[in-house]
Amino acid sequence: xxxxxxxxxxxxxxxxxxxxxxxxxxxxxxxxxxxxxxxxxxxxxxxxxxxxxxxxxxxxxxxxxxxxxxxxxxxxxxxxxxxxxxxxxxxxxxxxxxxxxxxxxxxxxxxxxxxxxxxxxxxxxxxxxxxxxxxxxxxxxxxxxxxxxxxxxxxxxxxxxxxxxxxxxxxxxxxxxxxxxxxxxxxxxxxxxxxxxxxxxxxxxxxxxxxxxxxxxxxxxxxxxxxxxxxxxxxxxxxxxxxxxxxxxxxxxxxxxxxxxxx
Ligand code: APR
Numbered sequence: 030x031x032x033x034x035x036x037x038x039x040x041x042x043x044x045x046x047x048x049x050x051x052x053x054x055x056x057x058x059x060x061x062x063x064x065x066x067x068x069x070x071x072x073x074x075x076x077x078x079x080x081x082x083x084x085x086x087x088x089x090x091x092x093x094x095x096x097x098x099x100x101x102x103x104x105x106x107x108x109x110x111x112x113x114x115x116x117x118x119x120x121x122x123x124x125x126x127x128x129x130x131x132x133x134x135x136x137x138x139x140x141x142x143x144x145x146x147x148x149x150x151x152x153x154x155x156x157x158x159x160x161x162x163x164x165x166x167x168x169x170x171x172x173x174x175x176x177x178x179x180x181x182x183x184x185x186x187x188x189x190x191x192x193x194x195x196x197x198x199x200x201x202x203x204x205x206x207x208x209x210x211x212x213x214x215x216x217x218x219x220x221x222x223x224x225x226x227x228x229x230x231x232x233x234x235x236x237x238x239x240x241x242x243x244x245x246x247x248x249x250x251x252x253x254x255x256x257x258x259x260x261x262x263x264x265x266x267x268x269x270x271x272x273x274x275x276x277x278x279x280x281x282x283x284x285x286x287x288x289x290x291x292x
Contacts, residue, residue: 062117068141120146234263258274
């Protein structure tokens, strides 16, 4: 009976060497990097948000216009879960990479602030943030209270009204059918095109244009490694695939790459 190879036995020295020599590392993350902080992912079969809620009823401008209280209540429930959550050891390992590598860019699809709370300094939010709501009509940013008055389980909660124009305040996230922030996407593509190594962590790599990012890095000669509990079928054949949970694999990757190098 072959023994189960240790998780990181798969990481050959070629990848570790590329990480050690990197001048610019990009870490591209999805919901899976926050899963062990207790924040639901979207597409995990049993626990994903889209398996329990209908994305078209909650994550589109039309859904908000049809029932602002339903959508606002759901996002306030998600914001409360984020405020109750803590960064996990995967977030901290990503932040510590800045001690070993001259330039680290985190490109996240997540709308939580766990990368920032773990200490990452350069975080690009492709899909916005739960912590930056704005007026649906005039786009004036709205200052939220620190603790959301969320209803249990995301029941209906009327959104606050914009102090400038009286319009309904909406979550500061990018909904299906909406364009990504005009400045962030080019910055993310530029970082992917200029990095030496890209770690794609905890994303199903299904949603465009974000899913292009690992391919852009690979096309420009970067080493690309996917860290996921499931194999990524769509990855490029040259990419590494590290199967396991981010909170275990990322600290181990950091240790194996830099254990003999003191920051
Ligand atoms: N460690 C590593 N990977 C994990 C873990 C974990 N602990 N838990 C789950 N995963 C993986 C799953 O196998 C899956 O591939 O994380 C991925 C999560 O995928 P999704 O739920 O699709 O989340 P994400 O890829 O971030 O979705 C992208 O879709 O709904 C939109 O705007 C939303 O930003 C989101 C986008």
